[in-house]
Amino acid sequence: MTGLFFDQALLPQGWTHAVRIVVDGGRIVSIGSGRPAEPGDERHRIGLPGICNLHSHAFQRGMAGLAELREASADSFWTWRDVMYRFVGRMTADDIEVVAAQAYVEMLEAGFTRVGEFHYIHHDVSGEPYDNPGELAERVAAAAEVSGIGLTLLPVFYAHAGFGGRSPDPGQRRFVNNVDGFLRLIDASRRAVAGQDGAVVGLAPHSLRAVTPDELKEVVALAMDGPIHIHVAEQTGEVEDCIAWSGQRPLQWLFDHAPVDRRWCLIHATHATPAEIHAVADCGAVAGLCPVTEANLGDGTFSAQEFIGRSGIFGVGTDSNVLIGLTDELRQLEYSQRLALKARNVMASGDTISTGRALFDSALCGGSQALGVTKAGLTEGAFADIVSLDAESVALAGRAGDAILDSWIFGTGRSLVDCVWARGRKVVKDGRHLGRETVAPRFRRVIEGLLSA
Structure with missing residues (x-):
């Protein structure tokens, strides 16, 4: 003891x-x-x-800062995504494990003690499946083990490049699966974390643009009582494309076609109408906010004041890992609301007059719920x-x-x-x-190799 x-x-x-x-x-x-x-x-x-980091793409820590060059007359999330595709297209399994370990070391140093790894790289650099479908899930699990961070592994189902079942793009070759392949991936992911005390396996349909309605129904049925995470309504272009496809906005469509409840974490939900904000709050789902990444990508600002006014539950994540910091995420969340509303101390509410306390308590509660932690604090x-x-x-x-x-x-x-x-x-x-002096030199060698290739 x-x-x-x-x-x-x-x-x-x-x-x-x-x-x-x-x-x-x-x-x-x-x-x-x-x-x-x-x-x-x-x-x-x-x-x-300790606080849960409810949304991470660990491999993207290796490309932090590399997308800060204007490449188009209207640089956007979509041009950033092209940089990401090129970067991940070169990473070996060893590279992914090393970069994830570095990201997790930095998360722990920031005060995050568990991570929700939204894990969507599944195949080799050519897009061919590994003989072991859990090869990269095992690499993520190994990185979590060496760093000591608690792990909620969220294998991602990704099948299409756009609404309506559009064929995947070449840059997505490492991500895509069919439902049968995804079932094997979930089983392999559970084996990958079986030796880690407290590890949780959920699942994540990537987004409505990456799954068809039938696929979403099949994938969600595999979750049982585990966490379900999905990117939704992050970009205005995504909202417009969803309306063109279905006649509905993404959150509206999701609530009409999926059993959204407390198991769900809706990542971003940036572009939500008041009615959609109320629906998220009322069903008990967690709003998974990633304020630093959302600012970096120019996503927009979540309607947090309205959400907490309905007793909505939120947590924070580091998403693209362009910067890893618990206080950075919480501060950016509050400041985004101050800028949007031209007010101060927006996230303090009810009997909690301290903005810091209100942010911290909410991140503790929402992050734990989103990552399947039954006892928090x-x-x-x-x-x-x-x-x-x-x-x-x-x-x-x-x-x-x-x-x-x-x-x-x-x-x-x-x-x-x-x-x-x-x-x-x-x-x-x-x-x-305590492992920084071992992990950091390996990370440096990997990144130098990737950038010189």
């Missing part, structure tokens, strides 16, 4: 002083407060629950996913309680994460991942 003592920690009931957490077998077995530390306890000033029986902050930082001088979160999210340009435990395993110390 391991004893961790925090001068103050954020428990489900709120900020609590003199908190002692006992960890055994990767889980929190007891929490006490108001008593002194015991001999042998590891002592820290500030304790927080610092509570007995939950996985010991714990983050300590650097209380010596000048950004936290004189702060206590919710002011810590406000200052961490809005008042510093660097991460204040000191230590991180993921499923009880200490993986970050003094702000650096």
Whole structure:
């Protein structure tokens, strides 16, 4: 057993002083407060629950910054996607594993303790299936294992290049499957994570443009009680194409044709009408927001104020991994709302007047639901996913309680994460991942090789 003592920690009931957490077998077995530390306890000033990163394409960490060159008179998501296709078209299985490990190391250093890997690379560089359909799922699982991050693996069903079953483009050759092939992929994905404590396997129809209605129905039926994630209404072009195909907007079509409920995480949902916002909130699905990527790609701004006004549930993800930072995602979410509404402290609501606390609590709740975590936060029986902050930082001088979160999210340009435990395993110390010195050089060699090819 391991004893961790925090001068103050954020428990489900709120900020609590003199908190002692006992960890055994990767889980929190007891929490006490108001008593002194015991001999042998590891002592820290500030304790927080780790947060789930609900949407990641880990391989894209390797291309961060490479798409910041204007290539057309109207640069857009679609021109960015061409850069991504070229990059992934060169990556070997080894490359994908190394880049994923680097991304996961950085996530842990940022305070994310579980990742939802929206995993859509399945075949080799030629587009031919591997002999083992789970080859790349196993590489993702290996990267999660070496980094220590908790994994919710979301194998992606991707069959078409556009609405109405359009044939896939050459750049999508590594992604595509039919339903029978996808069933084999799910089975292989479950085997890939079988040895990892707490690993979850869900599934992800990529988007309405990548599946037909019949395929969507078949794929969703495979999920059972597991998480279901889908990209939806991210781009205005996607909305227009969906209307041209079906006469309905993407979210409207999805609610009319799929059993959307609490299992679902609707990634982006950027371009939603008020009626669609209400439908997402009312069904209990999670809005999977990726504010940094959505800003980087010029997607637009989710109607978050209206959504939380309906008690909607949201979490955050790093998506393209152009920048990996928990506070960056939360801050960008709030600032996007301030710019759109010309107001301040938009995401604070109800009895929670601290914007930082409101953002943090929502990300904890929504991320956990989206990734199939049944117990979230610092509570007995939950996985010991714990983050300590650097209380010596000048950004936290004189702060206590919710002011810590406000200052961490809005008042510093660097991460204040000191230590991180993921499923009880200490993986970050003094702000650096314990495996960084092994992982980073491998990442550097892979990227140098890809960019010189």
